[in-house]
Amino acid sequence: MQDPFVGTWKLNVEKSEFDANYSATAGTMMFELDAQGHYLLKVEGRNAKGEKVAERPARFIPDGKEHPVPDLAGLKAVATQPDPKTIQNEVRRQDGSVIGGATYVVSADGKLLTATNSGRDSQLRQFRQRTVWDRQ
Numbered sequence: 001m002q003d004p005f006v007g008t009w010k011l012n013v014e015k016s017e018f019d020a021n022y023s024a025t026a027g028t029m030m031f032e033l034d035a036q037g038h039y040l041l042k043v044e045g046r047n048a049k050g051e052k053v054a055e056r057p058a059r060f061i062p063d064g065k066e067h068p069v070p071d072l073a074g075l076k077a078v079a080t081q082p083d084p085k086t087i088q089n090e091v092r093r094q095d096g097s098v099i100g101g102a103t104y105v106v107s108a109d110g111k112l113l114t115a116t117n118s119g120r121d122s123q124l125r126q127f128r129q130r131t132v133w134d135r136q
Helices: none
Strands: 007-011 024-033 037-047 053-056 056-059 066-068 076-083 084-092 098-106 112-120 126-135
Touching: 024 126, 056 076, 056 084
Parallel strands: none
Antiparallel strands: 007 024, 007 126, 024 037, 037 053, 037 056, 066 076, 076 084, 084 098, 098 112, 112 126
C-alpha cells in the first residue's frame, strides 16, 4: 500500500483559509520518504504579491521524540502519526514551550490534504491558517 502522503499536492486557494499576513495565489507541496522512512516536505508557491516563495524544507520523524531542527539552534521538532492519514508536528524551544505546529490530514479518498498551521513567525506575529491541497 502506498503511503497516503507521498506525492505532489497543488494548493486549492478557494477552499483554503489564510492568515492575513500569509495569503497565497498558488502553491505546490511535495511529500517524499527518505531511505529511513522519514517524511521530507517541500513547499513552494506565490504570495499575494505574485512573488515566488519557498518554505524551509522540513523532515518529519513521527516517533513522538524530539529531534533538532536544522539551522535553528535550540529548537526541536516532535512529530506523531496517530493514524495512517494524519501527521502532527510541533516545534518546541529548549524549555519545552511550543512555538508552532501543524497537522496534516489526508481525506478518506486520498484526493485532498488539509494542513492546519499555527504559531509565531520570525517577526513574532501570531498566525493560524488552514490550507487545502489537491493530489496531482
